Amino acid sequence: MNDFTNSTDLLETLFDELSDSVEAHFGNNIDQLSIADTIKRASSIQGVVYPLNVEVIKDIVKIANTHNLVLHPVSTGKNWGYGCAVPPTECDGRISIIVNLSKLNExxxxxxxxxxxxxxxxxxxxxxxxxxxxxxxxxxxxxxxxxxxxxxxxxxxxxxxxxxxxxxxxxxxxxxxxxxxxxxxxxxxxxxxxxxxxxxxxxxxxxxxxxxxxxxxxxxxxxxxxxxxLARRTPEVMSFYFWLPESESLESIVNSVRNILSIPSLGVGGINIINSTRTITMNSTLASLRNNRNTNPLDPNEIEKYASVHNIKSWFGFGAIYGTKDSVKSAKKFIKKQLSPSTVRILFINKAKLSFLQSAVSYLPKVCSENVTTLLEKMGKGLSMMAGKPDEVALPLAYWRARNPPPDENLNPARDKCGLLWYAPIVSMSGKDCDRYVKMVTDICNVYGFDAPITLTSISPFAFDSTLPILFSASSTTESEQAIACYKALYEAGLRNGFVPYRIGSGQVQLFNERQLSAHKLTRNIKSSIDPNHIISPGRYV
Incomplete structure (x- = not known):
């Protein structure tokens, strides 16, 4: 038997014969960006391998079974706020390797x-x-x-x-x-x-x-x-935006959204409702201001000040209609009727209207045109995303409490040491439940010293998924520990109040695994049957 002095020697020897089909990095040769996370936590990763073809994956699995290695497959490793490429920690001291599939991009x-x-x-x-x-x-x-x-x-x-x-x-x-x-x-x-x-x-x-x-x-x-x-591109895509009055209750608007989504023929995609804190934290200009503050959350007076300067309402929503020119016109009429009683303003915008508004900005006084130009630019990016064009428009959110402001392009929250941890529970599409949820998360985030930027995104006519980002600096051990404590408090309070996450990051998934659910017996039996050596991401939901 070979005498390997450390895990790096072992891994280099095992993967040497696969060098034509695998790009491998072990020990000190690991690119730290490939194992970066948006929270500061310990990692036991000893290697990162990039398969260059599908066939070699069988060889990698065989090596893992023979030598008792642990494999953690990821797609591109950019699962921001859910662990990125960093796996759960339940590896029992075994050698752990990330299998990064980003080069399988055919x-x-x-x-x-x-x-x-x-x-x-x-x-x-x-x-x-x-x-x-x-x-x-x-x-x-x-x-x-x-x-x-x-x-x-x-x-x-x-x-x-x-x-x-x-x-x-x-x-x-x-x-x-x-x-x-x-x-x-x-x-x-x-x-x-x-x-x-x-x-x-x-x-x-x-x-x-x-x-x-x-x-x-x-x-x-x-x-x-x-x-x-893939969804087929329709002749017409029209986005709509709505602003709520200053009210503590979401019940009326939630009922309106439910009515809209209950009619599939309207051609409406998902509808988002976001609070003013979420709007502020997504604004890269305000994020630059936030970086110069202390680490306490925004207080209500600050939110009111920022909201007033940038014309931000306490709650704001948006969605899109897909269809023909006639069907979109009909849907627009119905949506306007549903939303009007619960809103102070509704705006419908398509590509033609956006172009007209952008050309008209030049006729406004400079003091007004700059703000309008910024607003139209964001609406344009939003409309493009709703029409299927990827964009980084939402990523500045992750930089809210990072030590440096976001770059102009190529945003990478893990590389830039942004602290981001998503709490993503399902909230029934009931106004009373939404109000209970908002109060719960706001109170808990305040206790732990974090802002509460809330989004409610419809996933059916019956439920929202809420994405609540816990934002901090990942370069700070103290802030990372506080973020983890805040997440745990949200998770436990959510279970007591009927709000269960649909998705959990790799660093927090043990909270789910610790529960002795009836489904766990089945899923663990299946795991033991096809993976008796537990080589694939032990602790990842199963």
């Missing part, structure tokens, strides 16, 4: 008629956008606020969502290919049957038990590609 298949597309995990929002633009394909990228450099599949497999017509991104997955921890291949049943004859699946649920769902928020294998369905 678009394997595209049906330009149906909008079905097979992607490898390294394909990003920006790459898919360019692919569709180059082919003049009339389909939308399932964009998220994470930015153009983030994985399509990584988001979908984590049950991510957006505001384009197919807002539930896991719902868009038609079929999955994966390598199991025992080295076997997995293919979606209907897809495997059809591919034997050269055809492609166009139906999500397939035949028999729905086994594709096992690869969503789990550690049952390494997904190597998936086919998703």
């Amino acid at each position: 678009i394997v298949y595209f049906d330009a008629e149906l909008g079905l597309i097979e992607l490898q995990p390294g394909v990003t929002q920006g790459q898919l956008y360019k692919f569709l633009q180059d082919r003049n394909a009339d389909f939308l990228v399932p964009v998220t606020g994470a930015g153009p450099d983030c994985s399509i599949l990584g988001n979908a497999l984590e049950k991510g969502y957006g505001i384009t017509p197919i807002s539930d991104h896991f719902q868009s997955i038609i079929s999955i290919n994966a390598v199991l921890p025992n080295g076997e291949e997995y293919k979606s049943p209907m897809s495997e049957i059809l591919e034997e004859k050269g055809y492609h699946a166009a139906y999500k649920w397939g035949i028999g038990p729905y086994s594709d769902g096992l690869f969503c928020q789990s550690n049952y294998g390494i997904v190597t590609s998936a086919t998703i369905t």
Whole structure:
């Protein structure tokens, strides 16, 4: 037996024979950016490997089983606020390696008629956008606020969502290919049957038990590609914005949103409702001001001052209508009727109206034109995102309490030591429940010294997902520890009050695993069956 003095020697020897198919970095040669996180916490990662083809993944799995290594697969590792590429810590002292799939970035298949597309995990929002633009394909990228450099599949497999017509991104997955921890291949049943004859699946649920769902928020294998369905670009996309009066209750507007979403024929994608603190923290100019303050949260007087200067209401909402010119016109009329009793202002804007307003700005006095230009620029980026163009417009949020302001482009919260930890519970689409939720998170964040930038995003006519970012400086151990304590308090209070997260970061997932749920027995039995050595991300939801 070879006498290896340390884990680096062992890993270099094991992966040497795969050097043509794997880019590997071990020990001191690891690029620290590849294991950076948006929270300061210990990492036991001893290597990062980048497969250059799908076939070599079986070899990596075989090495892990033979030598008792732990593999942590990630798509691009840019899962901001949910752990990025850093895994859970339950590795029992074994050698841990990140399997970064970002170099598997091939678009394997595209049906330009149906909008079905097979992607490898390294394909990003920006790459898919360019692919569709180059082919003049009339389909939308399932964009998220994470930015153009983030994985399509990584988001979908984590049950991510957006505001384009197919807002539930896991719902868009038609079929999955994966390598199991025992080295076997997995293919979606209907897809495997059809591919034997050269055809492609166009139906999500397939035949028999729905086994594709096992690869969503789990550690049952390494997904190597998936086919998703893209929303078709409609002749007309119209965004709408609405501002609420200064009121402590959301009940009236929530009822209006529910009524709108209950009619699918309106062609409305997701609707977001955000509070003034969220609006302020997303403003890069105000973030620069925030960097010069102390680490206490904004007090109500500061929020009122900033809101007054920048014409920010206590609550603000937006969404988009997709359809023909006539159908959008009809939907606009209905939406206006629903929202008017609960709002102080409603604005509908499409590409033509935006262009007209931008040209008219030059006729305004300079003192007004600068603010209007900034507003229209943001609305333009928002409209483009709703039309399927990825953008970094939401990322300045992560820099709110970072030591430095956001760069002008190529934002990377982990690289720039931004502190970001997402609390993302489901809140029923009930006005009373929303009011209870807002009070709960605001009170807890204040106790722990954090702002409470709240967004409620519709995921159905019955429920919102709320994304609440805990914002701090990741370069500070004290602030990181306080953020973790705040998250735990939110999580526990949420369970008591009926607000359960739909998604949990790798550093906090033990809070879920500690509960002895009836489902845990089944999921753990499946895990032990296909991964007896527990080589794939132990502790990741299962």
